[in-house]
Amino acid sequence: MSSRTAGSRLLEGLVVVEIGTRLAATACGSLMADLGAEVVLVEDKAGPRPERALAAAGKRSLFVDSRDAGDRVVLFRLVDAADVVLLSSDANALDSEIWSRARPERQILCDLTAYGHSGPLAGTAHSEALVQAMAAIADTTGRPDGLPTFTGAPFIDMETAVYGLAAIMAATLVRLRTGIGQRIDMALYDVGVNALLTFIPLVLVDRHATRAGNRHPALATWNAFRALDGWVLICGPTNVQWRKLCTVMDRPALVDAPAFRTPSARVDNVDLLDAHVGAWVAGLTAVRCIELVSAQGIPCGPILPLDAIATEPNLVHRRMVLEASDPLTGLKLRIPGNPIRATGADVPVAKPVPMPDADRSWCLERAGTDTGAVKRVTGDVRLSGRPLEGVRIIEIGMNTVAPLACRQLGALGADVIKVEPPTGDTNRINAPLRADGEAYVYALSNSDKRGIVLDLKQPSDRETLWTLLGTADVVMENLKPGSLHKLGFGAQEVQQRYPSIVYCSVNGFGYDSVYPGRPALDTVIQGMSGAMAATQVDGVPMKAGISISDQLGGQFGLAGTLAALFARETGGTAVHLDIAMQDCSAWATQACWNGQAGAPPVIVAASDRLVAIEGDVSLVPSASTLSAAELVEKARGLGRAAAPILSVKDVMENPQTAARGLLKTVPTADNNEWLVLGSPLKLLSTPAEVRSAMPRLGFVHVELAHELGLPASKTPLTLRA
Structure with missing residues (x-):
């Protein structure tokens, strides 16, 4: 089996020139290098960056002086030969020049900027932190009685890098079909607005959407508690979990106390509740507390300091923290592994850091000679269709992760069929609800999909799913590891019957994990990945207000799936992607690993x-x-x-939100309508378009019903909380 077939080099054959100096461009280039692309990092002769090993690992290096005529000839010949060029045009003039000049028709240019190329803020070169201010990321992070807080890790830059990779892979699929490349206009602001998904419903029901500290705004118990030797997260909001927690704490009288008897009562009396739990945790070591709580199946975990990430057992097992020495600066830095992991693929144990090449012959050979025969274009030619038209995705997912990946795939034109159990996706009953009983967060999470309800414990419904899988290109799932295997629909079973299917699994700790079956929630993963340790408020580690771990899991699922489709279409075989939210979240903190994070x-x-x-x-x-x-x-x-x-x-x-098309009202197939989020994937020749929201549970689209031999007029199901 070749390495390409095994899935470790999904982008083999692509040539990428990375010029942009924004962290989003650097991180996007690093991901492409990890996936097998040849990435040439263009560096300034004026001097290397202190964190050069982090930026250059796994890439080639070209040092240039953009003011020198000879260097410019070499650079532009290399740029013209590239399949993909990464820019950040709001940061320097060279990137802006390359964005605007005539380019080979087949080329993909991806510009990663603060606000993009449209709207009143276009071209404003704000830092990540100022984008956090403008996109309400700061206002939703921190203590409710304190000031807005900037996350210690640059999460919006990092999310933009992953979305940028996804957009590039969608553009490569278009180029395979048409032979034509295009420009991509990625904006940190667009990504930040999309990250507000769980806060937007609060505004829609006239509630103040703001900071909740380490608590959940609508659930309890859910907080960070100080143990004898560190911090522990406990997230057990259901009645069953509360009863088990009281048993563990040896506080049976609290179970039915009027202040704690119901979920609503626990939220109303959260200060008192947290005082009881906090007093119990304070008498234990973090390890002992986690042993006791996790034994009851209650999601919990430690809040790891950043210097402990390199020794965290699961991250070590999955090789997510590597070391690299920079031969130019002499510095040894920690660098991340690749969160897009294919089952059966070799996992690298090191990524070499290049010296700048004194001999540029390789560069000129790569560039070749421009004979003038290459067709060049300026601006953006609108191509017919969307990037993924003709691709079918089967989503078997809940809550945020798989639904996020699949709503973006749907906006790119894929036919996404969401399979729900008879009780529906749990987001369908998550407050706040509209007057008709439907959940805002469900609509925001599930645009551009068709739905079907299947009880996979029933033979007839299992057969219906097999019928659907026979027409599919991708399975996207984020259920507890092993759940689908027990029902006969694990990756091995599906790919054995249908070898061309890309099967993407996203969960808390991965299939190949030292924590098999461990429950995972966004806050727990933030704590176990360094994401919370990166943000400190008065000495207390603080989660990001946005669901950073859920979102990154979905974004890496999206990007990994598109990369796997590209590999399949260019001679590889379909893969099973094993993506761990912990890997993704740790990767996003890499800028903090070597003590070089700037002041907020x-x-x-x-x-x-x-x-x-x-x-x-x-x-x-x-x-x-x-x-x-x-x-x-x-x-x-x-x-x-x-x-x-x-x-x-x-x-x-904000006018910038309107100008970028980030909120829009769309219809449902059952004659309803919803306010939903526009896609941050701004492909300028084949735009992603959000066109519809999901109908009520049980509604079957006419075309899908006809295809499967089901009644199209099935009465929508009634949900019970």
Whole structure:
């Protein structure tokens, strides 16, 4: 079996030139190198970056002076020969020049910027932190009684890198079909707005969507508690879990106490509840507490400090933290492994860091000679169809992870069929609910899909699923490991019958794991991946307000699936992708591993709202007498980048959100309509388009009913909480 067939080099044969200096561009290039592409990192002759090993590992290096005529000839010949070029045009003039110039018709240009190329903020070169301010990421992170908080790791940059990879892979599939490349306009702001999925429903029912600390805004028990030797997360909000937790704590009287008897009562009395749980945890070591709680099947875990990530057993087992020495700077740094892991593929134990090549003959050979025969284009030619038209996806997923991946695949044109059990996706009953009893978060998570209800314990429904699988290209699932295997639909069974199917599994700790069967929730994964340790508020590790681990799991599932489809179409075989949310979340903290994370902006109170300012704010006097807009302008005049800290409601009403098409109202097949999120995948020649929301549970589309021999007029099912 070749390495390509085994799935470790899904992008073998692609040539990528990475010029952009934003972290999103660097991380996207690193992912492509990990997947087998030849990535050439263009570096500035003025001097290497301190974190060069992190940026350059697994790539080739070309040092250039963009002002030198000879260097420019070499660079532009190499750029013209590349399949993919990674840019960040709001950061420097060279990237902007390459974005705008005539290029080979087959080429894919991906520009990763703060706000993209449209809207009133187009071209504004804000940092990740200021985008967090503008996209309400800061306003939804931190203690409810404290200031907005910037995440210590650059999660929006990292999410943009993964979405950028997904968009590039969609464009390569278009190029395979048409021979034509295109430009891609990726914006951190678009990604940040999409990350607000769980907060937008609160605004829609006139509730204030803001910070909840380490608690869940609507569930309890759900918090971080201090043990004798560290921090522990406990997330057990159901009545059954509360009863088991009281048994473990030897507090049986609390089970039926009026303050804690129901889920609503526990939320209403959360301070008292957390005091009881906190007092119990305080008398135990973290390890003992986790042993006791996890034995009852209650999701829990330690909050690992960043320096413990390299020794975390599952991350070690899955080789997610590597070391690399930079021969140029002499520095040894920790660097991440690849979260897109295919079953049976070799997992690298090292990624070499290149020296800059003094001999550029390889570069000129790669570039070849431009005879003028290559057709060149400027701007964007609109191509017919969407990237994934003709591709069928079977989604067997719940909550956020698989639904996120599949709504983006649907926006790219795939025929996504969501398989739900008779009780439905659990998001269908998650508050807040609309007046008709339907859940906002479900609609936001499930656009551009058709649905079918199957009870896989019933032979007839299992046969219906096999019929669907016989027409499918991809299975996307995020159930507990082993659940589908018990029902006869694990990866081995499905690929044995249908070898061409790409099977993508995303779960907390992976199939190949030292924690088989361990339950995982977003907050627990944030704690066990370094994501919480990266953000400290008054010495307390703090989760990101957005569901960063759920989102990254879905995004890597999306990107991995598209890469696997590309590999299948270019001579490889279908693979089983084993993606762990813990891997994805740890990968996203890599900028914090080597002690080089920058200081966050300073938060200053203007007369009407808070403002984030980078640098020395002593140069900005009398802030409280100025409006936020005036303060931002004043800071800019003094050479300080600044941005207002917006709320979720502000973001929803922001002209930039409208200009980028990030919120829109779409119909359902059962004559309803919903406000949903637009796609952040901005392919300019074959745009992703969000066209519909999911209907009620049990509604079967006419075409799907005809295909499967089912009645199309089936009465929608009634959900019970």
